[in-house]
Structure formats: structure tokens, C-alpha cells
Amino acid sequence: MATTIAITIILSVAILTTTSNEPWDKYRLPDTLKPSKYNVTLWPRLEKDDHGMYVFTGHSTVDFECVKETDMILIHSNKLNLTKFNGHHATLTRLDGAAAPAIKTTWLQETTHYLVIQLNGKLVQGNFYQLNTRFQGELADDMTGFYRSHYTEGAETKVLATTQMEPTDARKAFPCFDEPALKAVFHMTLIHNRNTVALANGMETETVNTTMEGVEVSITTFEPTPIMSTYLVVLVVCEFDYIRSPEGGKVLVRVWAGRQAIAEGQGDFALEKAGSFLEFFERYLNVTYRLKKLDHIALPDLGPLAMENWGMITYTEKDLLCHQNQTEEERHSVAKLIAHEVAHMWFGNLVTMKWWNDLWLNEGFATYFSCLGFAALEPDGKLTNQRVWNSIWGAFSVDAVAHSHPLSFTEESMNTPAEINKIFDSITYNKGASVLRMLSEFLTEPVFSKGLSNYLNEFAYKNTVSTDLWKHLQAEVDRTPTLQLPDTIEVIMNRWILQMGFPVITIDTTTGTIRQKHFLTGLESVVDRPSIYNYEWFVPVTWTKHGAPQDRKWLLSQSDVHKPTKTAEWMLANLNMVGFYRVNYDQGNWERLSAQLIRDHKAIPPLNRAQIVDDVFSFAKENIIDMVLALKTTRYLSKETEYTPWVLAHNHLRHYLKKFRHTKVYGAMQRYLRKQVEPLFLHFKNITANWTKIRDGRYDRFHMTAFTFACETGVDSCMDLSRDWFNSWMNNPQDNVILPNLRHTVYCCAVATGGVQEWDFVWQMFKNATDDARHLHYALSCTKDPQLLKRSLQYLLDPTMGHNISFERRIMETADLDNLQPLVWNYIRDNWSVLNDDHNSEFLPKLITVVTERLSTEFDLKQLVDFKAAHTATGSVAKALDQAIERTKANVKWTEENQERLFQWLTSAARQQ
Template structure:
């Protein structure tokens, strides 16, 4: 939350540190430290350059000195609550922090300079001590480089000697951030305060979010993943607050907390929080922290139970025990959904807390999947870490892949193995079909600056990384793959790796894993394999949505890099059965027609996953002009009798592209009528349940929600009337009888069909409910209205953190942009407020807003945007959007008339 929304900065002056009682030598040293600290002044930069024994680094740290351990002392004088009482002067709040760090170093190459990182800090009083001779070395100067390197350079009179052990002491002062990076501020209100005088009083807390390069914002450090070290942390904080960090507490006296040393780990995993949060008694080493009110209501119970089961699965799978404590904390504010800090995993509140009777059954699935992802990181990322950010997929791809295995084992009702194909494969296919994609493993030289590092956190890293690992597991066999994983983790425990370390660990069988995987990780894209059943020919080339682009994938005739599986029945052939390979398949027209005839007349004859994949392949091949758009549309005819979720999910994803391209044209009316006809049977299949606000016996089914969404959004009267009447009943009798599974879709459709009264009712509920799940449903639904002035008002609310939390701004804007009534509003809004929007995780905002662009004028605006605004790490996102817009323009131009005629013929 923005500090401006909490109180004026004029009240944020630093107040005198409260006198500490004598509780031992440590506190005495703290007092002396703070007294001395006030006398120190920052050293000005030198007026002349100083020579070194080695040239200064450009963007990466030199490895002439290596950190072995840190002693970090941080003082956080923030008040967690400020109570206004009559005749009592409230203390001034402060958003500053200070402290010092001592880094123990090993010199491996003679040097007179020490380079490390620091950002947005006042750093002073550098001291270097030779631990071997017990002598202090004279520091000539220190320089904070004002460029993207963010180097802090310590210049010595005498050189550090090879093999020597040294300590570097630095004092620092900084400001608690309001942008959810580094050490940041969060606030919340308790609905049922512990003390009567605290009613409706804001609570404040601080927490850290360091990935990928923000540890340097909290204290000077060697902020690279390969610079692993142990961290020893002591925090001074207010009474009646709890400090958490990566390790267990060693001492907890009055106002300070000292933690045990961490494992050897990368700096971005360093974490701590200071708050009034609590936990329920659970497993000794596993605690889930949250707001006291949420804990008392039992909202952490599901996370506690599922976490233990997931942890047990991983320990058995990896054959390596998790030996330290594990705290999880539900944060009112956090930029990512979750962050895997070793021993202190942070989550957005709604992504960890489950509220019986309010949260949907599907919410459980999301919580379990996210916990499984973050816990997988305790091995992949924390215990074994990639050497550099260019191979981030070794962290994120593995965590993604393993999360599906874990949830499938501990909660089989969620059917996660099937959803892997629909979620990860489709996401990877979509992102990797453009020439502006990037390889899983980029050359390290192309990932240097903080902006370039941030660009790596995308769908290629997460989804394609998971898909190629699953593909490797299918080729090797699960047991062989698992054995290789155990070797990899044990061999490189507490070390850093690259992909070749993984391939070596997996090469115990008969497959040359390195040769096999290089084509999938070191180049962009994926192949489309074409099978001609008439001639028996098979050939491949790179699949691109813009098929006129030059292919960079090694291509030729014969088999693909991985074995594809054929399934023959009668006269037709189906390849890539159960979608085990990362490639698309095209056939000759005769085989396509036979497959589509089979799927219409005998859908059970085609495996479930392939019923979805046939739709997905057909539509994307049509977008690449490899098959006709009519053939793609023909693949949806069988859906009028389909009730399984996966075929419908693939159909919705692909037809959504048609909606985005044509919802502002004459094509939209016939298309909407066709979709209404196709979904009617699915809607009626669940109608009795839906009308009675209940769910089918399988409570995890997504099909009912999809049926309501498609039926209502395409104008099926029974659906629209149902949504309106359910919402109106809630408005009139003040009792919400809508089933939690159905709330998100019912709220959205009711507000889309309603007006001001429905919107303001939902807004009032959003502002006043303390139920995290309910807040999430309502926040998304408020963007569904078709009233332009209400959408404009909602956009303005995102500029006020008292109305919309900073971490929710992106999701509100993207939801409004997806609404055809709000698309232009959102595009104008982000340009008018770019300085504010760009500080958020804005990649998704750009992607969502531009996905509807399909005219030369919109392309011109987007290209002007790319050159006019400071895009930073979003440059690659915008370039992908430009390429996608060009593809859209060409596709609409070539297919509008054909698509219109096809839909007109179908509905007639």
C-alpha cells in the first residue's frame, strides 16, 4: 500500500530510538552502535579515478573475492499500530530503517577493489579487516555506481592477497518501500480486534520480496545467485511484534530477535517479516502465519494439512529430507502469488487462506498447486540453484512440473495430470509460436541487467520449462527420470548448476540426453510434424503463427527429435497420443476429415486429451495458414454432445481468439449464436444443479462453471435470467445463497447484465467484506459491467491504494481490458498513468490489453508506445505484442469473410 495513503510524509521523520533495558551484552552493543551511527556522515565520492589490479566489471561481479557468510543487523522502528486516544500524543510513524552488515570474504585473486551491490541506500563507514593477521586495512574510498550495474565499489590502499580471509563492514540506511519490492510496507484492518481500543485501527507490517535482484535494496551484498553464503540475521523491532526469517529463532529478548544461521543459499532467498501475525499449533517445524482474525477463524487449516502431505511426497520422491523449519505466511500485500524463500515462504492472502462456506472447491485446487510449486523450490532453486538467471527454467520449470506430480498424488480428485496439458502445454505453445520468443536457455551475455533478468520470468520459463521436462520423463520413463533427479540433487546440493549438470545426471540410461535436449532448450520454438497418410511421408519445420517467417528450427524429413506415438484405427491415424510431445501435428486433408468424422460420430474413440489437442492443433494450424480456417471451425461441431471439460477448455481458448478479433465486427452476431447453440446441451447437463445453486457430485469439476460462463456471455436467456435472479435475491434478502463454486461466474454475468444498482451493491460488498475469497470474486466481477462510465470509475479507483491494493491493480486493469466495453479505456489509462503502472508487474497488463489489437491504427499506436515510453524490462513483452498485432491484422484480413460465411451457414 502506498505510503501516501497512510499518512503524510511530513510525519515520517525519524524519532529517537527507545532506550533499551540492559538485557545482556548484545543489547549494550546495539545501543553503542546506534549512538555512533548518528555521528557518522557518508563519505563523498572521489574526485579522481583510482587504479585497480584488475579492470572493473561491466555488469557481472568479478569472482576475485567470494562471500562466505553475512552478519546482518537491521533496526526497524516501524509501529505496527498507531492508536489515537484523547489527550494522548500518538508517536510519529517512520518508514526508515538502518543497520549494518559484516561480510566474511575469501580472496581468490589479488585485488585492491571489492565490488558488490547496493541500490537506493545510504552506505557509509566501510571497514575491511584481515582475519588472518588481525589487522585493519585502510579503505581509500567507496563509490556507488549510478548505472544499471548497481555496483558498490570499495577501494583499498593495499591489495587483498590470494587465500586470505577478510571481513567487510558496512553501515546503511534505507527507506521501507511502498512498491512491494525489497523491504516493503503492508497494512490491513482486523475485523475483530484483540483490544476494544483498537477497533478499525490499521495494522502495519514489513516484509521482504527479494527475487530476483532486490536484496541489494535492503543491505549491501553480492546479489548474484551463484554467490551463495550463510546469513546470520538480528532484527531490532517493536514490542508485541513477531519477527520471522529463513531459520529458527536463536534468541528472542524484548526488542530484538536473533536467528540461527541459514543454509548456504543465494541472496535472493533471504527473507524476513515483522508483524503481529500468529499461527495455530501444528507440526513442530511447520507453521502457517496469518492475521490473527484469519487464524482464529480456521482459515489456515487447509494450508497446514495439505502442506504436510506435499512435503512428505517430495521427501519420498527426492529421497532427501527437508531438515529445517518451514514457515508459511499469508500476506495482505505481495507482488507475486508466492515466493519460495527458504524456510519462510510468502503468499498473497487469498492464495493461501481457505474459508469454509466462502471459498470454492476449486480454490482448494489453486492453493494446493501453489503450495506444491513453492515447496518444490525448496529443492529446485533453494538447495540446488541455477548458476545465472539465463537458466531460470531450472528453477521455475521444475517447480511447475513437480507441482502437478505432487498434487496429483496427495489430492487425486483434482485430476492435475490432465490439466497439465490444458494449462502448461497450451501456454507454452502460444508464447513459443512467435519469432520474438526466446530459448529456454539464453546466452548469459544476453541476460545481464536487472531489466533483462526480469524479462526471464515469463511463460517460456515456467510453462515450456515444465513441458520439456515432462517430455523427457516420458522418453526416459518416470523411474529413470526420477533416479536422475535424485542424483542431480544429491550431487549438487547447496551448489549452482547449469542444464548440462542436469543432462549428465539423467544420462544413466541408453538415451543421449544432452543431444536430445539441446534442440529443445537452446533454440526458440517447436516443430509442426506433417504426416501424409497417402504417401507415408513425414517431415517437420518450425511452427510459427506468422508462417512466412524464416524457420530457425533444424528441420527435415523423417522422425522428430522425440519419438511420436501413432494410434491407428481403421483408415485414420492419430499421432502424439495423450500429448506427450512438445510439437503440433498436421495431416493430409483426407486424414483430417476422417478424424473429425470419428470425433463427431464416436468421440470416445479418440483419447480425451487428444480430443482437446485436435481442436488446438487445428485452430493454430489455421492461424499459421497450414490448414483452412473452415477445417478448424469444423473441429468444434462435436462439442454440442461433449460434456468433458478438456475439449471444451481447448475450444474456449481458441474460440476466444475469434471473439477478440471479431467482437467489434459483423461476424460477432452469427458467431455468438453458434456458440450459444453449441453450449446449450452442456448448460442443460448441469442446469438442475445450477438453478438450485448446487454443484455435481464431483465438486472439482470446472465444466459447470465453463457452461455458465459460455452460455451467459453468448446470450442464452435461461442463463442470463438465472444469474440476474440469483444476484437480485442476494441484494434483497441480504443472504448470499450462491454456491461458492459459482460465485465468480454468477457475479460477473449478473453485473454484465445489470446497471448502477448491481455495481454499487457489489462495490459496497467488496469494500466491507473481510472474506478474502469473496473480495477476489467481487474484484473481478466489478470489471464485467458493460457501462463505460462505471468501468472508467473503476480504473480511477486503481490509483487509490485505499480502494484497490497495489498488488491488485494489474489484475483489475487486465480484467477491464478483456471486457470489450473497457478495452479502449484501459489502453488509454495505462498510457496516461504509465509512471505509476510501470512500477507494477505490468507485463500481463501489456499482453492482455494488446491481444485484441487487429487494425493498422492499433499497430501504429503500439509502435509509437514502444518508442515513446520508458519500457525497461517490458521491452520484450511489447515487441511480442507488436509481432502478434501484425499476425492479427493479416489473419483478420484473410479470414473475415470465410469465418462470417461459415457461422452464417451453421446457424441457418
């Protein structure tokens, strides 16, 4: 992100003190005023002014009611240069024609982003007023507020203006009451060059051509928005084209992008999916979409992947457009994101959380409904299983650490923009979706969907807290006498949203007991965030014995020990992975599950096969169970043809391949895994006519995983095929016939088994690549030649040698590549003084974490300890180094304890197959 030049504002600024109790020193607005309507006109300049800056000018009014008597107006304004009227930054009128109190003084409180207006008299409760402002701001390239973005059309670089208001940046575009509960109607007008198109939340109603300040411009007005929050306002001025849904539809759906992209059909896939998801959500929720149109627009630059502005969703280009070489997996990602954003039209836009502490009500629901959308469009469940597991696994991986956080906070604990931005994370999105899926399952879908529909209808255009949702779901439970719960939904669910983490359920089939315990990664992890629920959950535990019909028990506390599960047969808990918890068993049951997988793996559902692999390796990583016991669950994989179990096994086994990279275990594990994956490779080779027909829309990613794992483990036919394809491409660079979804692996395999000629060819292709850049970047690191690896590091870190991206991004991406990680570590140690001077304290800890996470030998540990001793580190950098040393010590200890046993088991298992 380029550095922006701030517009200088010479104003009297009050000094913010930590002990101040003045209202302008608080980050939350007082509850004295309530907006009802904005009328905003903005004119973005898409050319530099005389000072070399891009700016926008504007004027706005906001109508508001006084709900509590006050002699002060606080309204958000950030980085806006406000015009003065008679010495003040605004004018005030009373809407009934009576005189409003005179303005005494105004100033900008920069720390809390307020325009402060002190009055000579008081605003009267129940009366309505209008505040008028004029302002100028920088159309910066920082991807916040009203900003500019650049793109290329032919040989010409063009500028567009767009917005990103969430969570707290509408105040950078115009003065506003910038909190989600302060909803209003927005009347928007854009002034823009005549060769551009203007877009906003509502349908454009009129465009008038005129001349202003000697410039020929168009003035476009839009239909007023529904009552909505400020963070959902969107504006775009660009030279894009669009495609649209057929005439006669209830809602106009359009996809906007650069003219060439539209002409090439890159928006066609998005248009099809956007319409399908809109129809599905309307049917499922029984709540109609409230606007006449829903635009989807592909932007060159956007902070998040996408933003759910009501009536016009913004996306980054790569997350909306699909070119002809797009893999099916990439298309699935586009569709998933569209589903997520369309779901927000109900969850977030129509009904909005009262404050950011309940952001999960927006993002958890949107993530959950993106999976439901896939289930509706792909009824056989294969992609649904994949997406469901991605959400669960994404949440498990971050919610098991001691410094996790709950889904829902108290309002008082979240005030500043920085605090708000931190919770846009995997817990809010993926854990939110996972607990909603669990809730839907134990309530049953009819009860869940009916309660949601009532919730959305009652709170349409309003704001909610979590208890509002529980109330409507409870009402449906009360109307369903056959549904028996251990307590109210609020009591059950508060344990899942108001405390961090999740439980591990431990089942001992020899005694029949079931217990719960807070699951944490790191045996010495200490939780310093107290919980009023003592890290106990109301857990809906489901299980089957030897495939018999399932049972369910509610586990209510750590001391609540059930004894219904004593059995000599195999037992499986958390059927179809609907509960947000892990499951551990006694060794005998783990052995029986492994034996059942070998005997007939299809007796266990695919999601549970994935769960078994993921749980057992997660426990082995924490030394809760034996590593050899974990490996036994992978012996059946030679028969597995479902994606989800394989990809979880792939993730875990690659981790151990990296851990043992420089030991004899590496070769033994390669030989074992080669025998496991070769049948899968041959299976897909047969059904894809030797890897020529693999774009069936469902298995594309699985084909890629099978092919990748086969080449990684040295399956001869995979290696030969990769080299043949790559050589054909080298002989005819203009005609790359390698299938897009296999290029990542083919390029790497060819470079790994080739020499200077292959490496040079990849480098030349990388310098001019667009679609293939990430595959080629990875392939450069696959060489086994030490000199070529040094060239890879030199070239990838040199901004003059390739793509123009930041040094931070280049080195982080390079440090994550297996073969280059040791070289990057050497580079960091040799250049630490320069790195420490040139880069901020947030970047360096991340870099240290990435580059040291695979260190696992005594030599690695000594290097790390010596490095820390040789340099003075403070704050987050010192903490990152300390954590790296502790992690490396644990890796060294674990490797020493497990290396010989693993080698013996892997060698024996490879011989037996």
C-alpha cells in the first residue's frame, strides 16, 4: 500500500488525556442524537490538482432528532478539511422553521475523529434539526473511506474512485454518525467526468450534463437507500462496462468490470452464481430482498476480499472474475465469496448488530449461509463437506490457542477502530459459522429456519444483540414439544459465544465414561482470560456403536460424567462433524477405528473419516496420544477416494515431512506415502483419460491434490508426465497446454528434477506472467541446486528483477517456501540491522515466526539462541524470538523422542503394503 499525503488541517485541537471524561474524548457517541436522513454530494477528481494530489470535494446535510436535551453535537469526521461558515465548520437549522441554537464554537478532535460543535443554547428533546457541512478530502490510495485505485486498459493507466467504509471509515468520506446502530436513509449524488459512469447503493435515477468550475461534468443522482448503517454506503466512479440479468426479473443483477474483462466473458460465471444465490436465500429465509438491483463490481484494489455494501458488492478483481484458465477450485472460491456477500443482504444489511462486539451475527451467518448455498447448488454434498470442514478447521486452528478470544464481547471492551478491526478474523467468521451449524442441527433445520425468518422480519432495518436471536429461536423451540433441550437456547449458547475456545470430548470405551475439557495447543499453555463459565460447555454429544443408529447425550460440565458408551465394538462420536469439538478415545477404540477403516472405510461417513485423521494428528502433535497410533489411521488411505479425508491427511503429513526433512525419517515417510497415494493417482488417471478431462466442477481440487501428493512423494508416472508436459511447453512457449489446476505441481516437479535450463525458462515466464505468477514463483524455489536456490532468493527479493510488490510481501512469501526457508533465515541474520531500521515492529515478528517455524535441530536452536544474544530486541520482536526459541526447543525434543520409533514403523508399514 502506497503512503498517502495527508491534507493539512489547521484547526484548534483539544489535547486528549487518559483521564479526560469529556464526551469528545470518548470513542462512542453519546445517546443524545439520532440521524434519520443524509443528503450527500461528492465530486472525486480523477486527475491530480496543482499540488500533485488527487482530491474530492463535497457537501452534505444530515437530519437528526434530539432524543436527549444537549448543548453539544458530536459527529464523526476524519481527515476532512471542513469549510468554515462565519468562523464555524458547519451550520445548523431546525426543521420546523423555528430558530436553532447558535453555534458557539467548533473544532476537530483528531484522536476520536469528531467534529465537535458547542452551542449557545440547548437542542430540545423531540425536535428535528439539520446540520450542513462542506469539505474537501484526499482521494488517497489507502483503500479506506473514499479512495482511488489504478488499472490498465490497453497501454493506458486509468484512475477510478471507490469506497470502503467498514468498519469506521465512512467518516473519511463525509461527516456522519458513524456507528452501526445509528441507521438512516442516504440520498447520494455524484459529480463526475462525462466519460465515466457513477454507481451507488441505489439505482441511478437521473444524469445531467453541465459545466462546473470550467469542467464538463455529469451529475448523477440515485434512489434513496433503505434505512441502513453508514458502513454500507458505497460509491464508484469508473469507466467500466457491465453485463446484466435478463429483462423482466424481480431484481436487476449486474456484474461490472473493466471493458476488456467484460468483453472476454470474465464476469459471466459471477452473474450466474449471484442470481442463483439471491433466489436461494429468499426462498430459504422467506424474506424478500429489499432493493431493485444488486451490483457486483470487480475493483483493482480493495482492503478485504469483498465488501457487502447494500445494493452494490465490491470485490477484488481476482475474487470475482473468472478467465478461461481458471481452475474449478478457483471458480468455487469465487462462488463461495459471492454467496457469503449475498447472504449479508439479510445478515448485516437488513438486520445489523447493534455494535461491533456482536460482529459474529453478521459474519458468522454469512459464512454459514455460504455453505448452505453450496449445499443447495451441489446436492450430492461433496463440495459441501469440503466447505464445512474448511470452516471448522479454520476455526479449530486459531481457537485452540491460549490467547484466543470469544465470539461476542461486552460493548465496553471494544471502542477504538483498532480494537474493532482486530475481530475480523477466523473466529468471528469460521467459528461463528460452525456454532450456528451445530445449533441448527440440535434444533433441527425447520425450527432453526423458521426462527431465523421471524428474527429477520421483526428486526428488519433495525439492530440486534445476540439475545434477540436466542429469543426468536426459543419461541420456535417452545412451539415444538418433541424438542427436548437441557436448558434455554440462551443458556446453552452463551457458553459457546461468551467464552473462547472449545472442548475436547474424551470417551473411554473400557469404562463407558464421557468427559469434557478445554482443548489447548501447547501443553504448558496458560489461559489468562477468565470465564464465568469456567471453560465448560453444554455439549451435544452424538455417537454410534459399530454403525448402529446414533445416540445423543448433553454433557453439561467437566464433572458431568456420562457412562453410556462401554463397548467392545468401535465407537464413533460427533457424527458428520456437526459439533464444534474434538473427540479423543482410549487406545483400544482408536485401534478399532483404524481397523474398521482398513476393513471397510465406507462404514464411516466422509466427514468423520476426515475428523478421525485431523483429531488423531492434532492430539499426537500435543503428545496427548502416540504418534504411531496417529499414523495407523492413515493405512487405509490407499483405498480412499473422497477429498476431505485426503486433504486433512495431506496437510498433517506434509507438516511431518517438513519436520523430519533432514533426518532418515524423511525418506521412510516418502516411501510409505508413495505407496498410499499411488492408487489414488492411478484412480484419477483412469477416470480423467490420463489427466485430460478433469473439469467436471466437483472433483477438480481433489485431482490436483492427488496429482500434487503423487509428485511430491516421487510416484514415477506422475514425475514422468510432469516432465513431458513441461518440456512440450519449453519447446513451444506460446502454447501452454498444461492444465491450469496442475501447473503448480508440474512447474515445481520439472524444476526440481531439471537444471539451469528449466529454472531459466521459469524465471523468464515469471517476469511477464499474470495468471501463472504464483505457480511460477513457487516453482523457482523447487530446484535442488544450491546455486540456483541462491539465485532464486536474490531474484525474488530484488524489486528490479520481477513483479513490483512490496519487500515485506516478497520476503514473507519467500520465507514460506520449503527450500528457501533456510536461505531466508541466513539472509535475515546477515541483514538484521538494516531490516530492523527499515521495517516496522508489526512486520518483523511475523517474519520471525514464519522463517523459524520449521526449525527442529540442535544446530537450529543454537543459531537462534546466538542470534537473540547478538541483538538487542524489545517488545513484540523480543516476544517473537522468545516464542521461536521455545517452539524450536519443543521441536527438538519431540524429534529426538519420536524419530527412531517413527522410522521403524514407517519402514515396516511400507514393506507390508
